[in-house]
Amino acid sequence: GQQLNQSPQSMFIQEGEDVSMNCTSSSIFNTWLWYKQDPGEGPVLLIALYKAGELTSNGRLTAQFGITRKDSFLNISASIPSDVGIYFCAGSVPPNTGNQFYFGTGTSLTVIP
Amino acid sequence: GAVVSQHPSRVICKSGTSVKIECRSLDFQATTMFWYRQFPKKSLMLMATSNEGSKATYEQGVEKDKFLINHASLTLSTRTVTSAHPEDSSFYICSAMVGTGYSNQPQHFGDGTRLSIL
Secondary structure (H helix, E strand, C coil): CCCCCEECEEEECCCCEEEEEECCCCCCCEEEEEEECCCCCCCCEEECCCCCEEEEEEEEEEEEEEECCCEEEEECCCHHHHEEEEEEEEEEEECCCCCCEEEEEEEEEEEEE | CCEEECCCCCEEEECCEEEEEEEEEEECECCEEEEECCCCCEEEEEEEEEEEECEEEECCCCCCCCCCEEHHHHHHHHEEEECHHHHCCCCEEEEEEEEECCCCCEEEEEEEEEEEEE
């Protein structure tokens, strides 16, 4: 199936720094999701985006649905150690894709105290 | 809300054994559930889509006779790995989608099952 390109692949940052990651697709989506996965656990939904240009926040996290509908961005402000994990984007365009979401390749975040 | 429970969390068994994994939506009904395999430090690889009351849809390259899926109710999907072999060892995760029909509602994930075949 289609896989979304996510960058950067990994990040090592100091606690307190801001983080930006993005996800791009060759196809148009009408829904973008961002998940965080801790080691040995399932992904947890962070933010859902449903409209091109939409900017949504969840605490220190902010995500945007790109105007072209082919990309999305996730920003984390003032990072803390518990932000460590792998972040995945996911996109879909039902009913063309059924109810399936295509997942990004993931961004591994390490926060150095 | 939108809690998905996956059981067991870890299985260690001998080659040739069949292993059943359950995925339950605890506080919502899910017409559609998904089964993924995840290799270390890699993204989620969709194996099959489970639809309540109908046959599951398997992704290309996935042996349907080896990974039997039964979605008998709106809150439970089970996946049985028949005659498991060491190459089946992996982290398997299920997810459930809120609602019915075609929807852009998010998938909510279980905590995964670590399967180790000796």
